[in-house]
Amino acid sequence: MSTDTINALVLFANFILVPGITYGSQLALGALGITLVYAVLRFSNFAHGDTMAFGCMFTILTTWWLQSMGVSLGPLPTALLALPVGIAMTAVLVIVFDKLVYKHYREQKSAPVVFVIASVGVMFVTNGLVRFIIGPNDQQFSDGMRFLVRARDFKKATGLDEGLTIKLTQGLTVVIAIVAMLLLFYFLQRTRTGKAMRAYSDNEDLALLSGIDPKKVVITTWLIVAALTTLAGVLYGLDKSFKPFTYFQLLLPMFAAAIVGGVGKPLGAILGGFIVAFSEILLTYAYKKLIGYIAGERPETLVQLLSTDYKFAVSFMILVVVLLWRPTGILRGKTI
Amino acid sequence: MIRVENLVKHFGGVKAVNGVSLTIEEGTITGLIGPNGAGKTTLFNCIAGAFPPTGGDIYLDGERITGLKPHELFSRGLLRTFQIAHEFSTLTVRDNLMMVPGEQPGESLWNACVFPTRAHTREKEISDRVDDIVDFLNIKHVEHELAGNLSGGQKKLLELGRTMMVDAKIVFLDEVGAGVNRTLLNTIGDAIVRLNQERGYTFCMIEHDMAFISRLCDPVIVMAEGEVLATGTAEEVQQDEGVIEAYLGGGRKVAKNTDAAS
Numbered sequence: 001m002s003t004d005t006i007n008a009l010v011l012f013a014n015f016i017l018v019p020g021i022t023y024g025s026q027l028a029l030g031a032l033g034i035t036l037v038y039a040v041l042r043f044s045n046f047a048h049g050d051t052m053a054f055g056c057m058f059t060i061l062t063t064w065w066l067q068s069m070g071v072s073l074g075p076l077p078t079a080l081l082a083l084p085v086g087i088a089m090t091a092v093l094v095i096v097f098d099k100l101v102y103k104h105y106r107e108q109k110s111a112p113v114v115f116v117i118a119s120v121g122v123m124f125v126t127n128g129l130v131r132f133i134i135g136p137n138d139q140q141f142s143d144g145m146r147f148l149v150r151a152r153d154f155k156k157a158t159g160l161d162e163g164l165t166i167k168l169t170q171g172l173t174v175v176i177a178i179v180a181m182l183l184l185f186y187f188l189q190r191t192r193t194g195k196a197m198r199a200y201s202d203n204e205d206l207a208l209l210s211g212i213d214p215k216k217v218v219i220t221t222w223l224i225v226a227a228l229t230t231l232a233g234v235l236y237g238l239d240k241s242f243k244p245f246t247y248f249q250l251l252l253p254m255f256a257a258a259i260v261g262g263v264g265k266p267l268g269a270i271l272g273g274f275i276v277a278f279s280e281i282l283l284t285y286a287y288k289k290l291i292g293y294i295a296g297e298r299p300e301t302l303v304q305l306l307s308t309d310y311k312f313a314v315s316f317m318i319l320v321v322v323l324l325w326r327p328t329g330i331l332r333g334k335t336i
Numbered sequence: 337m338i339r340v341e342n343l344v345k346h347f348g349g350v351k352a353v354n355g356v357s358l359t360i361e362e363g364t365i366t367g368l369i370g371p372n373g374a375g376k377t378t379l380f381n382c383i384a385g386a387f388p389p390t391g392g393d394i395y396l397d398g399e400r401i402t403g404l405k406p407h408e409l410f411s412r413g414l415l416r417t418f419q420i421a422h423e424f425s426t427l428t429v430r431d432n433l434m435m436v437p438g439e440q441p442g443e444s445l446w447n448a449c450v451f452p453t454r455a456h457t458r459e460k461e462i463s464d465r466v467d468d469i470v471d472f473l474n475i476k477h478v479e480h481e482l483a484g485n486l487s488g489g490q491k492k493l494l495e496l497g498r499t500m501m502v503d504a505k506i507v508f509l510d511e512v513g514a515g516v517n518r519t520l521l522n523t524i525g526d527a528i529v530r531l532n533q534e535r536g537y538t539f540c541m542i543e544h545d546m547a548f549i550s551r552l553c554d555p556v557i558v559m560a561e562g563e564v565l566a567t568g569t570a571e572e573v574q575q576d577e578g579v580i581e582a583y584l585g586g587g588r589k590v591a592k593n594t595d596a597a598s
Contacts (some may be wrong), residue, residue: 037534079412111445155362158477174488192434192455192459193439195431195435195437199427199431199432202424202427203422203423203424204408204423204427205422206422206424207435208405208406208407208408209407209410209415209422210407210408210435210436210438210498211410211411211436211437211438211502212407212435212438213407213438
């Protein structure tokens with residue numbers, strides 16, 4: 001293989017593969033939460049992005065407190081230690097909102113659209129809470145070791161022109177996401193509670209006529225959703241930075257991911273997360289250098305299909321295309 | 337065991353059940369028959385808590401159960417099956433049955449994580465029971481199939497199997513024999529009789545097949561147009577003038593009208 005080909009591969013890995021896998025894992029975790037709420041509680045939860053921000057905010061606050069006490073995890077980010085607090089606070093938040101808002105509509109057997117509108121209200125309240133507590137600004141809370149692989153070291157070791165950078169947070173994101181997904185699937189497939197959740201999602205009337213306690217199913221679902229959203233939020237924040245508005249914007253790619261894969265199907269949410277992440281990156285990447293390595297001659301333009309400003313438009317396009325051509329999504333979930 | 341007093345259920349202007357009073361004695365297999373639209377399923381739905389009645393009262397062993405939710409009735413030992421079989425289509429037959437007993441320790445996350453053995457022991461007991469039931473109902477060969485892939489008749493057996501997973505007091509069967517072939521119908525009939533005799537289940541069943549009814553049910557209650565028309569043994573009700581009128585009445589009226597016209 002010629003050096004140019006290898007350089008092209010490294011370039012591809014550095015700017016597309018690594019960021020795509022990282023961003024895909026974050027979206028997948030977020031979309032899993034959306035899909036679980038949809039499957040078990042039967043509504044599209046618009047408050048999901050802001051719930052993510054809420055969980056991340058509490059993790060940040062706890063991280064700062066730990067840092068001020070001089071506690072750290074060495075090379076790992078301190079936020080990992082603060083994560084359980086963030087998850088617990090988010091669990092309290094979603095369960096309080098369930099008791100205050102959704103429970104009422106569940107008892108009334110309201111139409112799904114009523115739940116959706118109620119969740120928009122919950123979204124505004126959560127958003128306000130987050131801005132009130134931590135403010136609307138950007139927050140950095142990543143500490144510990146920065147890189148797993150450094151571009152400079154990589155170039156020196158391989159003698160290539162192109163460097164490969166893998167941030168520690170990127171590695172962590174992928175590892176944590178994989179562990180969380182495995183645990184979730186084990187839970188849904190093997191445990192009594194997981195099966196009860198699937199049964200409740202499958203046929204609510206029948207579930208009510210057997211020994212399944214709907215209250216427990218609802219609470220368990222919210223607990224899992226709280227854990228997944230907080231994880232997604234913290235991993236995204238560690239990788240990039242925390243800003244409440246960004247989390248609200250993440251709602252669109254996360255919904256696109258859940259719907260592309262087949263809403264209500266956990267596997268679909270993961271698949272969708274990666275599809276949306278790679279579409280965004282592939283469509284907004286400037287291919288000038290990559291083509292240069294492959295064709296031997298660099299084109300004069302950037303060869304960028306879309307400006308990165310249009311990043312969110314990609315999710316929107318995916319959403320429109322899927323809803324037109326295959327509204328049930330790739331894995332044939334429930335139609336919305 | 338079950339006492340229904342003056343039960344009324346209206347849907348808008350339709351009086352589906354219009355003042356029904358009846359009792360179901362403990363240990364019986366009571367049949368509930370009547371022409372289509374007589375209000376049998378609506379009566380079941382009211383008793384089993386699918387929706388509250390417009391008026392009247394229902395008592396289980398002297399305790400008023402009117403308007404209780406299905407899962408509250410389930411925990412009191414009142415079970416039902418559906419006219420169109422319900423199942424958890426994405427779970428296996430085995431898991432469908434495993435789902436039925438309530439109060440399993442494995443249900444709480446805390447127990448599942450902290451006391452896995454406790455959850456496991458209980459699950460083993462339930463699993464043994466499932467083994468018995470799939471043998472009893474002849475569905476062992478499909479126990480690992482997804483319930484959604486079963487045939488209509490097998491789904492009916494699964495419905496019956498669900499009622500066997502717990503110690504029920506009374507089971508309401510809504511056309512458990514509909515769309516089922518003779519051999520399977522006999523299996524279902526045998527299962528019902530055995531449950532009735534060996535486990536002391538009380539049954540109340542809606543059915544259209546008169547031979548099936550005559551074989552199993554005593555007494556038989558006949559409903560028509562939201563009211564109870566007659567009660568008695570299968571033979572008695574078949575000879576009852578009012579019942580014959582209800583089943584064939586429409587036809588006769590048409591015949592008379594034709595006479596008048598000619």
